[in-house]
Amino acid sequence: MLQQIQAFNKGIDPTLGELSDKKTLIFAGAAADPSCRNQRSLENRIRKKKKAGAGFIQTQMVMERENLMEFCEKISNPLEIPVIAGVFLLKSYKNALFINKYVPGANIPENILNRLKNAKDPLQEGIQIAAEQAKDFINIADGVHLMAVKAEHLIPEILKKADLNLEY
16 A cells, blocks of 8 residues: 555556546555564564555554554664654543453553543543543653544543643
């Protein structure tokens, strides 16, 4: 897909030849999971994605800052590819257990599970956790991507609690 986009950006349709309405201006990115245990494989995949035309990396949800730091320090920074860190809103203890069980690669740590389990208001605790992560991760990566599945209306509250300004 990245190679196809790069061809379009050069004004070429790989199947039909030259594009009739000139070249495109698509800024393509790719996904990565900083929690991947095989860092060598992860680095090789990122290298291939960059070579294919990825201008940035958007991560899967990151639950532990150490994983994001290692990914940025050892892989994305040396490859000079910007990273947008994935911050996921956990709505409850049950929601977090479901994600750990059914989402490939997900590993929500015990300390976060316990915060949700012991919270008087698990949703508010999830908002607080996401805000803490966003505030922290913005200083490690080049940006953050807030994922609040079926609760997108809560994103402004997360940003406010994280003290992140939406205006530039």
